[in-house]
Amino acid sequence: MKIGLVCPYTWDTPGGVRSHVADLALTLQEHGHTVSVLAPVDDPADLPPWVVDGGRAVSVPYNGAVARMNFGLKAANNVRRWVRDGEFDVLHIHEPLAPGLSLLACWVARGPIVATWHSSHVRSRMLSAGYYIAQTAMEKVRGSIAVSEDARRTLVAHVGGDAVLIPNGVRVAAFLEDGRLPQIAADVPTILFLGRIDEPRKGLDVLLDSLPTIIEKIPNIQVYVAGPGDLGEQHENLNPALSQSVTFLGRLSDEDKARVLRSVDLYVAPNTGGESFGIVLIEAMAAETAVLASDLLAFKRVLEDGKSGALFTNEDSSDLAAHAVRLLGDSAARELLVDAGRARVREFDWDVVVDDVIAVYESVGMPGEKVTTDIRGQIVGRLGMRPVA
Amino acid sequence: MWVGIIITLLLVILGLYLSMTAGRIDRLHQRIETSSLALDAHLLRRSSIALELATAGVLDLASSVVIADAAHAARTSADLDKVLKAQVESDLTAALDAALEDPEETAVIEITELGSGLLDELDAAFRRVQLSRRFHNDAVRACRQVRSQFLVRIFRLAGHTTWPETCEMDDTRPHGLNER
16 A cells, blocks of 8 residues: 655654654555655654655644644645655544644545544643634544544544544564663663653652662662653762662663663663553563563553563552562563563554554545545635646 | 625625535535445455355355355345345344354364465454444544534535435454454
8 A cells, every 4th residue: 555644743853653653654664565754854864765854843832832843835735745746545644633744634635534643632722713624624534543542532522533542553573673782781680760860750769769678688789760851960869879779871762772671670660640551661571671660550551460560559669679679589570571571562563553554544445546635625626726736 | 884894794704604614514425425435345345255254165054054145145235225234234244243153163264274364354354344334434423513503504505415324233243253
């Protein structure tokens, strides 16, 4: 199939929607499909050949945050040309209500259109102003996908309509490649924390509070903290007695994230709340690393109530310490979790998930139907004139 | 004079609104039509695979006869009225479920390459039928919502088109396929 994917957020900035689109595009290509991704691009150097530059994005306040997106007649013309020249069998739009390329693509195209809803906190007032215009474009979407139950509920409540639930995938193969991160000590027990270090709900404090107890039992423990955030402040707050055992790695690239996950004995996710899915747990399982996580509902669901990863009582650092000491001292128990995790992760492997996406693609159109440009929304179309090519 | 201008302005706005809404209704009716055709295509694919399964010799004789009969009825149902067609397709679902209800039996069919290939195809066809029916009914819901608006009814913007109906049928995947 020839598939056109639209990503509304800049290709250069890492983000959930952007990596979802990139992973989907790569997997579809591995399955023999032709893919073209349209996204705003700041720096066109080193762009993969299947990404098409949708123009430079501008920052606009939208839905309570500042988003970087494309606007204007020039952007609309770019989208129209891309749709016309692409001759796609399916147009797959991500986050369709984000103004910019996604909404524009909905507006200028007709035919088999699929949309994926990612965010789960659209404010209810957001739609009211642009509601009529957005609704008109939304009505062209023939099939909707939601990445989580929360995202599905948002769609049903605010826009109306139904969506098929297809969870976020993980490219399992990418986490299985060889290679360790050289900074990680190989001969001592190691623990990893991933996530913003200055965001309390990521729970770094819970882990650091548990550290004295862990050091008592395992004096040569090494804790690695990877993630963006203000290092200076964390260094100052760190108990000097602990500084021997803690290493801050800063922000890591995607490749290094996979490497660091493979290099440690135990991945700890002490998040205290606000997680709707927990993709990083799945990434750790994909890297074949044992997982210890707080017992948030989302985490319990991913870890099958403790079968594919150990759980500790949320915000309880002594419980965290007890579990960590137990797992670090028992490689057979870790191996058991890794085996269960390997089986669990198959369900979230893009290689499997992509079949569901293709089933949606094949259900929205008639065989042989193509995506074409839609001129009915414009004056020339309304007057029945033919567009000048 | 001002009153005249305001009235003209209001009329222009009303006219634009009505024209846009008529366009929306037209688009929604087209979406319903394509989704209905897509559903028909997947139903036809499903009954073809069912017929193949029945004549491949991988099922017991009784199941083969029941499925072949239901599949044949479904394949020749194109000219039937919508409710009757949905009934015939639901019957095919029931026949397939009766034959493939037991995971142990599907495991036996799966031993041969032919059998396992056909079950894969049937499973894929079932999923596409479920999806396209869902998308069709969603299009119908969207269209009904616009058509029941006050101004749309007053100005008869939907013209002579028939009131869209959802497609109701049993398309539950056979238990044996689910457990694979």
